[in-house]
Amino acid sequence: MSDLWNSDPGRAQDLQPLTRLIANMGDEFFSSSLLECLEHWVQSQHFSMIRLDRPHPTLLMAGTRHHDADLVWRCWQAYHHYDYQNHDPLLLRMHEDHLRVNQLQVGHMLAEDIDFLPYRKAIYHDNGMNARLSALSLDAQGTPVLFNLYRHAESGFFRxxxxxxxxxxxxxLLQLVKGHMAIRGEASQSEHNAAAMLRQRCPDLTDKELEVCLLMLKGMTYAGIAAERGVKESTVKTLRNRAFSKLGINYRNQLFAMMSH
Structure with missing residues (x-):
């Protein structure tokens, strides 16, 4: 791992991981890019971002590089189901500081700091995790948002x-993650609107034909669509031809033009 603390923080190469992360904002691979970026400074295999809504928290975003890809989701389900936020010593300690909007609290916790044994066992011991780094902030509505990094026992403790x-x-990091979620939200709404417009114009479009049209509107090539969906390129082109026939168009640029009307 390349260490920021072993180099001049002002050097351009030390900012390259963040630059790459910025370039991936809005991309579906942002989560893995975030962990790769952090590897430059902090070794962590999981992250989560949780909005502490009442009475139950909401998972805003999560990612993992662990070989057990479901681990981070199992941990979240247990945390949410049993309301472990009420037994989280780091979170409770942060809350004592009466955080204000535009402020940030950062904390470090070991699994052994958790006195509530069911929480310690279900989230940390059963999954081989031994430490957590957290950043607590408030969103625009004043609701606490918690960003977490987790460390596995085989990697030792956070230095x-x-x-x-x-x-x-x-x-x-928090600004980048919030920006990414905003972009994804806008993209999701845009895709929803495009799907509604295409359905309105042609209710007979099948789900697969509609999906190909939406991916084309994202700028993807036929080869790219085929690779992402695990089908042959010829299958993609067949679906495109069927969709175009139903929509009464012949070319990709006509599909784009349709969205501007």
Missing amino acids: DQEVEAFEGLAPA
């Missing part, structure tokens, strides 16, 4: 330098 690096990175 002091990693904790310090996280403290410095947390404000920028």
Whole structure:
């Protein structure tokens, strides 16, 4: 791992991981890019971002590089189902500081700091995790939002330098994650609108024909669509031809023009 603390933080190459992460905002691979970016400063295999709604929290975003891809989701389901946020010593300690909008609290917790044994066992011990770094902020509505990084026992504990690096990175990371979610939200709404327009114009479009049209509107090539959906390129072109016939068009640019009307 390349260490920020072993180099001049002002050097351009030390900012390259963040630059790459910015380039991936709005992309479906942003979660894995975030963990790869953090590897430059902090070793972590999982992250989560949780809005602490009442009475139950909401998972805004999560990602993992662990070989057990479902681990982070199992942990979230247990955390949510049993309301473990009410037994989270780091979160409770952060809350005591009466956080205000535009402020940020950063904390570090070991699994052994958790006195409530069901929580410690279900989230940490049963999954081989031993530590967490967290950044707590308030959203525009004043609801607390918690960003977490987790460490596995085989990787040891977070070093002091990693904790310090996280403290410095947390404000920028939170802004990038929030920006990514905003872009994805806009993209999702745009896709929903496009799907509604195409359905209105041609109710007979099948789900697969509609999907190909929506992916084309994203700018994807036929080969790219085929690779993403695990089908032959010829299958994609057949679906395109059927969709275009039903829509009364012949070319891709006509599909784009249809969205502007």
